[in-house]
Each structure stands twice: as structure tokens, then as C-alpha cells.
Amino acid sequence: MAVKLSLKTELDVPVEVDGIVPSVVGGKTLEEIQSLEVYHGNRVVKLGEIFNVSLEEGEENLLICEGDFSKVKWLGKGMDGGKILVRGNVGPHCGAFMKGGEITVEGHADDYLGAEMVEGVITVTGNAGSYTGAAYHGSMNGMKGGKILLEGNAGSYLGEKMKEGYIEVRGNAGDFVGYKMSGGKIVILGDSGITGAAMKGGEITVKGKCELPPSLKEEDGKYVGDILEGGKGVVITG
Amino acid sequence: MNLIIRNGIVYDPQNGVAGEKMDIFIENGTIVENLPKDAKVIDASGKLVVAGGVDMHTHIAGGKVNTARVMRPEDVKSGIRRNPGFRAESGYTVPNSYGIGYRYARMGYTTAFEPANPPISAFHTHEELDAIPMIDKGTFVLSGNNWNVMEYTKKGDMEKLAAYMAWLLNRTKSYGIKVVNPGGIEAWAYGKNMRGLDDVVPYFEVTPADIINSLVKVNEELSLPHPVHLHCNNLGVPGNFETTLQSMKLVEGIENKDRPVLHVTHVQFNSYAGDSWKTFSSGAEEIARYVNKVDNITVDMGQPVFGSATTMTADAPAQFALHKLTKAKWSNMDVELETGAGILPFFYSPKNPVTAVQWAIGLEIGLLVNPGKVVLTTDHPNGGPFTSYPYIAAMLMSRKKREEELARVHKLVEKATSLPSIEVELTLEDVILMTRTLPARLLNLEKKGHLGVGAEGDVAIYDFNPLEADPSRDYGVVEKALSSAEVTVKGGEVIVKDGNLARQVYGKTYWVNTYTDDHWSLIGDDVINLFRYYSLEFSSYGVEEEWLKASHPVEVS
Amino acid sequence: MRVLYDMKCTFCGNVCDDILIQIDEDGVSTKNTCKLGYHKFLDHPRIEFPQVDGQKVSYDEAIETAAEILVNSKKPLLYGWASTVNEAIAYGVALAEKLGGVYDNTSSVCHAPSTLATQETGIPASTLGQVKNRADLLIFWGCNPMSAHPRHPTRYSVFPRGFFVEGRRKRHVVVVDVRKTRTANIADEFIQIPPNSDYHIITAMRMILAGKEDDLPNSVAGVPAEKLVSLVDKMRNARFGALLYGLGMTQSRGRNKNVENAIRLVQELNSHTRFVIQPMRGHFNVVGADQVPTWEVGFPYAIDFSRGYARFSPGEFSVTEILRRKDCDSALVVSSDPAAHLPARSVKHLADIPVIQIDPHPNLTTRFAKVVIPSSLVGIEAEGTVYRMDGIPMRLKKFKESEYLSDEEILERLYHKVVELMGA
Amino acid sequence: MIRHVFIARFITGHCISQVVVNMGLKANVVTGRSLGQGSYVDDKLSKEYFEAVSICEVNPEDCEYLSIEEGDRVKITTEFGSVVLSVKKNKDIPSGVVFVPMGPYANQIIDPETTGTGMPQFKGIDATIEKTDEKVLEVNELIENVISR
Incomplete structure (x- = not known):
């Protein structure tokens, strides 16, 4: 059974849902969740005070978030397996750790x-x-492994201090792509701002235009x- | 509230009590002889009862501590504790002010002194001291690179120097004289340092030896309660034990019947042999031999503990050298006409040859120096946080514990230090001496560090029976018990109960008041003249007594 | 007539402490102030009485209403603090912690990027007297003290006679900026750079210092490389240099990375000579507004207490972001005017939530504040401690009686009211 | 050559050359403190404060290009909003750069998004500047406009 969350009413101040990850909600009864x-x-x-919670036919360990979750922070923080599907926007720190x-x-998605x-x-x-x-x-260190795929654009400080893993941005990226990055790969299909500054290792590919600091040779x-x-x-x- | 601490196993080295089952009576905050009226009884049966701990060297307040907090969010993010009904605490090496007070209280400590107070920002130091709950406090004024001090030293005018120090202690509400890398911080303004005691400070034309000599002299002249508190030149440099020995020999023949005349602080950092990091080894035996031989010098350990530390000291050139070595983030603060500071994070790894040897040197100092002459410190947070004291105590008391630790450290320790072959195991009484009696005697706080009649009602109760548990064998039990006092009593009030915060109190701030108008008539013109070169007006300088939360001046005749 | 010497000016981060104040039947007049300080001591319109929804109430009623608003909020924002004293700030931090709210101060739109840079790399700084006594090279980068800290050049940097530097002629003064400022007019050298080019130019300077100038193009962001080579040579050969920087670095593209790069440059210069770097901080106690929360709870600004302990996140809890995101449901504004100084969209949310204002003067925030509590003027009618831009503590005195409560008194009462409503 | 791209971007994109956009000028706005702004900051509803912060300083060449005189009004527009200000000529402002004193007027055109730093970009903002007949709003009108948006 999959677990589905949707907001009961529009949120005034944000909700922080760290701890609500597939491995925690999976296998629990509706009341428990x-x-x-x-x-x-x-x-x-x-x-249950904030969200309508329902159990639906579907994969085990699947958490579906329906609607605008842009005021929901820390969704999927430290999750260790399973799936989260957000049908809408999501707030900061999604998938952190x-x-x-x-x-x-x-x-x-928002910052972090x-x-x-x-x-x-x-x-x-x-x-x-x-x-x-x-x-x-x-x-x-930033990202230490795994993959992030963005179909749209990324803001600034993409992959700052990244150590391992892979990030792909189909759109453009802001300033300081891969700042202090030491490993891993970033691929940007569009343009990027200042790129590769203070980089120690790893690889960044920018297909569109990009701006390099003078300290890249x-x-x-x-x-x-x-x-x-x-x-x-x-x-x-290029 | 009046208290009876019933049936505890008491250790009180000052009063010759070692493991006796006794009752302790506290009336109106003071230990008394007879059963007080309306007393609350605390049953301490089968538990260790000692005086509240006294830390005489711990960086807990002031600009550099706060700079460290700002530059180390990664540290602040650790050690979080919510404490319902109290303030939240955070940090590992640089806790917030509440965290400092709460952690000392939970460890059974009731007094702590901040050893580095830059005169011009003394009120910042006091604002932070005032923010620390639970404990009594005090601070030492940084003096070894002060222009007036060097000027009077150059002229050999000890009368004026004494007058100036009396004034400075008063203006900064400080308790003693701290000397850090004498002359070296002034030289740092030129990117230089003092390498030997006879190096000459640029412009002022005095030497580190001159500065130490003159400040020790006026410290005696003024009969200050605390000896000159010296952070030697060449800190952290291989081969520096010789500079340390030379510094100690400067006070040969100077005696004071009540206390030593020189306290050499965090001596571990100044007990290095070898001539480079490649030949780095321990000079602790030489240091210990000398300290044991003389009776006018004491030291504290400055013990490193493995893990994260934040180094912070007025020794700005030493900190720059460390920054060059480790490439870690580095803050510096040059303090006009007076002193400086350097701050950077550090990590003591058991696998790193240098940090492993530093760790071993600290323990050699703790084990080889007579327990009546060495205080247990980490130079918090330079060697690591003060919360490691129970770990250090356990290592000093148990060879078995040391052997366990030695098994995981870099093997250079075997070659470069004598630690593996040291068989000495300190007793619990020694450790109580090193954490209570001795630091209180060095601060000349008569009512601290013991449980005799008339002492302040500062008591720690730890949940283990010292007559049954043998620290050598049961070091785990002892370390755990010392880490979290079952009960801490401060000034007769129970501030920690069952290991938890029970009541928030604010302690006193000790400072020495020896200054008189006569002093001013000697030095007033000089001081005012120099204010042309300060960036603030004379009237903005210093701390008024009424600005302190609980001022406790100590009068010296 | 009363004459008071060595009074302290509460305008900018200089906190000049040599102000002479003369009080006679015509009122207060001052000497030694700059134009900004002169205006500071003049009479300005005051908030005359406590108000709730525009109606006159007593202090107690206003404070009670304020406490109720705060206690009923899920995320109150407590903002301002740079223009009041440490004692008031400490109550503000305690209040934010007690409420589970957010503490932020005006540095978040000022020198907060310097804090972010310090978190990354530290900062080798000095007190102002060290600059005065020793600096033979001064570089003002993206700052204009002649307009923002008018007496800085005369008291601390360009002109004063220092112990080891005999005065203006012995100092070389460089201004780096996008426009020729009033400070550029008193400099020996003005290096004009295009807006948003700081990061690249500082990188180029670090390359020059590291002996990698051959890897540089002929010009960097439109500035000829040789000009930068000559500047770096001067820096390396200075006896004691000071890089004094301002919002030109922190508020333009690159923000904290510009500052981090500049700090790294100065750190590296210390292998060659002595060099220090110092932010030119704005409000007279913006340093205290950072320092007090740092010792109280561990962080300087952008702090959230909703979990019962301090969390730092400028992208969420800084005033601009929390308002842009509409994440807070009430605000306490102390000695500040966010309505005037934040981007319009952030101001819009502030106007949409209940706002409590504590301030001596009506300002744009007053126009929509639900609770308005007048306070006395610190340094004139109220005492307390402030920290100068270099962290030197200064104690403000008062020289006028006031019918208004001080910020400290108001916040103390508000704190106790909140504790009473919430329970210990 | 990517390096040339980056240099060129600064030269063409940001400031040095003048680019005509819809009868206006592409410019780069820098906000900041001024003595006037600072002097009247405790008296924000005064005429003096209004006069100190509702202006922009423009290079005389750019004024000539836009056919504006001292005291004329211009509209500055960015991605985030627009504002009408009185013009002050200042030869110390480079061509292509416009200086606006910090305050409520400048804040009409500032991006509230801070790229996660908390700090809005108050300086170096791409904008267009054009001559306008619209009036400069009073401080009160300006803030009412924001509130009622």
C-alpha cells in the first residue's frame, strides 16, 4: 500500500516533516501514520492535523505528496529507501542527507x-x-553520492563542496557552480554563471555559455x- | 536553604580527609560545624562527596570565544540540549554561555576563571562571564605585550609598573596578571615573533625575560592573590621546552610563603623537544623534573583529547604559524597597544604522529609532576572541551586505561615519549587535589576547593563508592560517575539533582581591588598621554563595578 | 548650562566617543559630530504614546496586547536590534527562544555575508587603533566612509597621527569602487571597477600574489591586469596594510564569496607582511546585535527557535527571506524600519501580519504596525552597552530624562508577560 | 575562447557600452548610503528625507543621451518592479551606472530572492532607465502602494 498526503488547508507558516519518510510510514496503519x-x-x-492521510493501492514504501508542498520543509530528510513522489512543488531541504x-x-523544488x-x-x-x-x-562536504536530475534551472551554489555523485541540470544554473567541489560530476545543458571557482577536483560540463574565474587554466x-x-x-x- | 549531606564518603585533601564517611552541614551557603536548623537532608550514603571543582584556566568568555562561535557553525550545531525550564545549550568545543554554566554544574564544578582578558574589551569579557549561569567566575588581564608595561619595564620603574598594574586590574575588573608570549604579540605587528627570552621587542627594546621579571616583581610587590600566569614564548614549537625551562629559571630565588610566584600554564604546549616536526618528541620529563625540584612554580596540563578542538589564544603569531601548517580557517585580532588573538579549529587525531605525541606529553606532565603542583586542564577548548576532564582523570588514575588508549595511537608515541613506560597511577585523592584543592590555593580563594568549616557550600556528589571502586581497575565506572554529578551544590543551593539541572543561579565575579589614588598620581599622566594613540577616549576605557552582575572585589593590603 | 564631554554618538559603527554636548535653554547643541551625528542629536518627531490599532493605550495594555500576539503566533519574527543596546538585545534573544520564534537583525541586509565568509575561512582583523597607529596602506573597497562613516577617515584611518605613522602623508590610500565616491576624492588612488566584478578582480589579485600573473588575461573584468599587479605590489610591500570593505562587496553579485575571497587574499598577504581586513559596519550596535545572540545561543543572526534550540539558516530565517516566503505570522520590530529598507515584496507580507513596533520615531513601519510602543533614545535618554564596528565595547550614558520607557525596560516587561502567559 | 566571452559579458552586458532598449538605456543600478539619506533617516516623513532618497544620480553623458536635465524624472525598471525618481547629474557616476540612495524608493526594484544567503542583491542590478512624465510618489503614497498590492 502507498501512503498519500495532501494538505488539509493552505499553510500559513511552514511545516517541517523530517522523520516522515517511506521506511517510517510504510507498513503502518492509517491511525499510526x-x-x-x-x-x-x-x-x-x-x-493528521495538517494533512489528509490515505492509504492507496500501490507500491510498498511509496509516499505520495499531492498538491503544493512548497511550505513543507525537510521532506525526505535522511530517507534510506523507498520512494517519494511529489505532485506539486516542494519546500526547502527536500532530500537533504x-x-x-x-x-x-x-x-x-526550493533551496538545499x-x-x-x-x-x-x-x-x-x-x-x-x-x-x-x-x-x-x-x-x-556537500553531496557525497547519488544523483540529482533537474529538468529546469538550478539556483546558485549548485554542488558547493560536492565530493561525489552526479548532478544534471537541463536548464541553466546560477553563480558559483561547483564552488570548492572536490569530486563528482555536474552537467549543465544550458548556461551557467560563475563556474568552477575554488574547485579542487571533480568535473563540470557546461553545454551553453558560462563564466569562468581567471583562476581556471x-x-x-x-x-x-x-x-x-x-x-x-x-x-x-561548449 | 540549609543542607545536610549525610553519610557521604568524603575526600578533602586540604583538611586531610581521604575516604571518611562524614556528614557535611551547610548553613546560609557556608559549611558549618553543627547541624543547621530546618535543613534539607541529602542522602549520600556510599557516594563520593568532594568540594565543587575549580577550573583556573578555561576560555569561556570574551571576544575570541565569540569569534570562535561565529566561525564554527559546525561546532555550534553539535551538543544541542533543550533543557525545558532552562535555556537551550549547544556546541562541543565552544558552547553558548548557558551551555558552559550548565556543563560545569553537571560535572560538579562551581568555579571557573577565564585566563585572557584584553583590557580594551574587558567589558565584553564580563558581559559573557555575566551570561554564564551556575558558577563563580573571574578573569586574568593580558599584560605581557602592553605598551605601558613594556615602557616601565624598559625604564626599570617597578613602582610605576606596580601602580599601573593595580590600576589595570581595577579598570578591567580582573583577578590576576596574565602574560602571553611576552613581546611576541607586539612583534607580530611586524609579522615577527619572539624566539628566545633575550630577543628584543621592536621599538620597545625590552626582552621577554625583562617583561616576565618585572611582572613577577610587581605581582609580589602588590601581594596579588594569584601568581603571574605565564603562557611561555615559542608555544607549539619543537624544542620549546628549553625556553620554558629558561622562563621558569627566571624566578629562581623569588619566594612567597603563601603561594608559588609563577604559574606556567598549559605546559604541555610548551614541553616539546626535537628541532622540527620530523624530530618532534617530548620534553616533559625535563619540565617535570624542574617543577618537582623547586617550590615556587606550578603548572597546569593543557591536556589534548582526541577529537575536535578550537584553538584560541592571545598568542596571535603562534596561531598564524598553525594556520600556515594546517591551512585551517583562521581568525586574528590585533588589539591596539595591548595584545592580540588568533583562533582556528584543530583536530587531535590518535593516528596523527604529532597530535598523538601531544596527547602523550600532556599525560606525562600529569603523571610526572607532583600532584600538588599540577592542575588538571585542557586549556579549554585548545586541547579539547572541559567536559573531557573525567576522561583525563581516569587516564591519570589507571594504567590499564592508558594502555587501551596507547593501543590506538600512532606508534611515534612509543619512541618520542616515556608515557608507555610510566607506571604511576594517581589516586582519587590526587585527582581531587588537582581539580579542587590546588587550583583554589593557586587562586587564593580560601573558601573554595575544600569542605572545612567556613568554606563555601560548593559540593559535588558523585554516584560511586570510592571505598569499593578502584579507579585503576574500575576506571570506566569512575569516569562515568565523574562526568555527571548526582548532586551539585553551589553556595548551599542544589543546582544539579539526579544529574539534571535543578535550579539556575548566577555566581559572583572575583576581581582584585588593590588600586588607590596614590597609584594614579604616579602613572596618571603617562596613561593619559598614551590615550592619544588609543582609538577611544580615556573615559570610555574600563569597567565600572556596578556594571557587573555580582561583583566580588577581593581587597589586598 | 551643562556641558558634557566624551559623550558617544549613536549613529554609525564608529561610535565616536568624543562628542561634546551643551545643554541650555535653547536645547541641545553638539560639537565634534559629523553631519550624521549632528542630525542624530537634533529633535525628531516622536511616537507620542503607546497605541493599539491606532488608539492610545497605556504601556501595560500595549505590552499585554503585544505578548498575546506573540504567544499566539506559530512563527513570530523578532527583528531589528542594531540600534539598541546589548541589554535589550539579550531580552530579545531570550524572548525569541521562549516563543519558539525567529531572531534576525539588520546585519542580514548589511554585513551578514561577512559572517558567512567568516564561517568558511575566519577573518584576520584588528581594532581600529591598530590601523591608526600602524597602517601605511589603506584600501577602501566598496565602501564610502565619507558618506557612511564620516569621521572614520579622521579618527581611525586616513588622517590621524598614529604612533608609528605620522599622519596622512605617510599613508597610501586606495579606493576601489564602481563610482567615484566622496572617499575617492581624498584618496591617493582610485581604481574603478565595473559593478559585480569584485569576485573576479580579487581572484586575479590572489593569483598575482601567488606568482601566477602569467596565467591572467590582459584585463580582468575590464580592469587592466597591470593595474592590479601594481596594487598587489603595494599591498605586499606595505609595512602594515588594512583592507576596509563595505556593502559594495556584500550586496553585489558574489556577496559572501566576494568577502571570502578578500579574506583569503588578506590571509595570504600575511605570509609577506602584516595585513588586516575589517568590515565597515553600519549601525552603532549592529555588532552587538550579532555578538549577544552568539554567546546566548551560538549564532549571530537568522536564528529559528521553533525546535526549542537555535538553528541558523539565512536562506529561510533572514528577514528578507522569511517575509518573501510568507513564513512568519507576526513580527516584533525593534529600533528598525524594515518597511523602508527591505525589498517591496518582503514589505508586503510584513504589512499583512500583525506587527509590534518598538521605536522612538515614527517611520514607514509605523504606518501598518498594529501595536506601537514608543521608547526612549539610547545614548540620549537611556543607558546601555554597544559594540563599535571593531567589537570594542562602549557604555552609553544618558543626559536627558524621558517620559518614555527604554527598549530594555519594554522588552523586560514584554518577556515577563510572555512567560506569564506561557508558563515557565 | 570562453575567457573572452566572460570579459565581453562584463563589457557588453553590464555597463560600459550603452545599449538602447525601448527608447531607454540599459543600465546597472547601484544603491547605497548617502549623507542625506543618513541625516534624515530618523525623520522619514520629512521633506528632506523625501528629497534625499527619491533621486537617482546619472552620468551627464547618459542624461544627454536620454535627453534629460537635472530635476527631470526617470522611470527605472527591473525584473522586480519599477520606480519613478528625480534625476541628479553626477559626473563621478560612470556611464551606464545609476546610483540610487538606499531606502524605500530603491527597494521597489530589488529582488527579494537572496540565492539562499539572506542578502538581497542591492547593488549591480540590471535595469532600464527611461524618461517619464509620471510623478515621483511621496513616501506615504509609495508605501501605501506596496501595502495595497
């Missing part, structure tokens, strides 16, 4: 999509905000650097 706790601003509320499974967003994720696949049909696959402030038609970091990162353009 409804009584799981989430944060609504400074109040701890039951999941994810360890496995799949998230599909049929809409737009898949931040510091370790494994798993995130697919977004629309755009994502800033810090996609990036590190949180103070962390040594041209070698055999590629750009290598950041030479100020003694970096061995590669940016491939």
Missing part, C-alpha cells in the same frame, strides 16, 4: 535540495533553488583548477 509528529512553526502537531531511495518532484545527500536519486521536473546538492554552512581545450587551490578540477565547455 496520522499520529506521527511534525513541527508546525513552534507547535508539535500530529501529521538522503541515504537511499528515490524522490520525484513534479514541480519546483539533496544537500549533503549520500545516495539515492532525486528528479525534479521544474526548477530547484540555491544550494542544490551543496553543503550546509560549516560543513566540509586552459589545458587541451579544457579548464583546470582552481589553480589558487592547487585544484585538479576540470571544466568542459
